[in-house]
Every structure is written in structure tokens, then in C-alpha cells.
Amino acid sequence: MIKQYLIFFSLLFCMYMGCAPYPQGKALYKEKCANCHGDKGQGLVSLYPSLKTSKIIRSSPGLIPCLVLHGTPQDSNYLNPVKMPANPNISEADMTNLINYLLSLQDNQRHSVALDSVRLWMDACN
Ligand code: HEC
Numbered sequence: 001m002i003k004q005y006l007i008f009f010s011l012l013f014c015m016y017m018g019c020a021p022y023p024q025g026k027a028l029y030k031e032k033c034a035n036c037h038g039d040k041g042q043g044l045v046s047l048y049p050s051l052k053t054s055k056i057i058r059s060s061p062g063l064i065p066c067l068v069l070h071g072t073p074q075d076s077n078y079l080n081p082v083k084m085p086a087n088p089n090i091s092e093a094d095m096t097n098l099i100n101y102l103l104s105l106q107d108n109q110r111h112s113v114a115l116d117s118v119r120l121w122m123d124a125c126n
Contacts, residue, residue, distance in 0.1 A: 025101025041105045047080045052105050066125040092119050
């Protein structure tokens with residue numbers, strides 16, 4: 001009996017933590033980013049960069065808050081008709097969930113960021 005409970009709860013845990021990580025970050029992504037970067041972060045040819053293979057996300061997540069808060073500058077390398085818009089009103093908690101969702105899209109990516117780091121990155125960017 002105990003064994004069955006254990007299996008049941010590990011399944012629940014997997015569904016919550018492993019199989020659908022960062023549901024709030026995902027919801028925010030769908031609302032504010034998926035239009036350009038695609039439903040699963042795959043990007044769109046030379047118009048919008050893939051966020052699944054982005055070096056910035058992979059190696060320098062500390063740069064993401066400024067990009068999201070201020071949008072991209074006008075001298076973009078991408079042939080996009082629309083620049084990336086600024087999202088100045090994202091809270092620290094939402095930004096943390098969003099970054100962790102973006103990290104979870106990377107293949108073989110296991111690390112995540114903490115609210116404290118995101119707070120520092122956001123402060124440094126105003
Ligand atoms: C209107 C379209 C649009 C929307 C909406 C948008 N982006 Fe972007 N994003 C772009 C474009 C275009 C670039 C490339 C800009 C450049 O290289 O100058 C970009 C670049 C990026 C990059 C840098 C990728 C790299 O490796 O160079 C990240 C990270 C990013 N976006 C995240 C986001 C997130 C997170 C959101 C939602 C909060 C978002 N974007 C919403 C168009 C968009």
C-alpha cells in the first residue's frame with residue numbers, strides 16, 4: 001500500500017515539477033513573447049531569434065531582464081519588421097518565473113535562477 005502511495009506522489013511531483021516546469025513563466029511567455037519567438041521558443045527564420053538555442057539565455061541569463069524591460073535597440077541584426085517591445089512593468093517574481101521557463105526550454109539545461117539574483121539584475125538595469 002505504501003508503495004502505491006509513493007508511486008502516486010512521485011507521479012504527481014513529476015507532473016508538477018518535471019513535466020510542466022514553471023507554469024507561471026510559461027503563461028507569461030505565451031502572453032508576451034510567443035507571438036514573435038514562437039509557441040515553444042523556436043523563433044521564426046531570420047525574423048525572430050530562437051530562444052531555445054540562444055547563447056544569451058544559456059550563458060548570460062543576467063542580461064535577460066534588461067532586454068525584456070527595455071526591448072531591443074533599433075540596430076537589430078534580424079530582418080524583423082517589428083522591434084522587440086519593452087515590458088517595463090514585469091515584477092521581480094514574474095521575471096524570475098519567466099527566466100526559469102526560458103532556461104527550461106534549453107536542451108540538457110538543469111540550472112535555474114533565484115529571485116535574489118533577478119532582483120539585482122533588474123535594479124542594475126533601471
Ligand atoms: C514584437 C516581437 C517580439 C516580442 C513580442 C518579443 N521579442 Fe524578444 N526579440 C525580438 C527580436 C526582433 C529580437 C532580436 C533583436 C536583436 O537582435 O537586435 C529579440 C531578441 C530576444 C532575445 C535575445 C536572443 C539572442 O540570443 O539574441 C531574448 C532573450 C528575447 N528576445 C526574449 C524575449 C522575451 C522573454 C519576450 C517576452 C517578454 C520577448 N522576447 C518578446 C522580437 C520580439
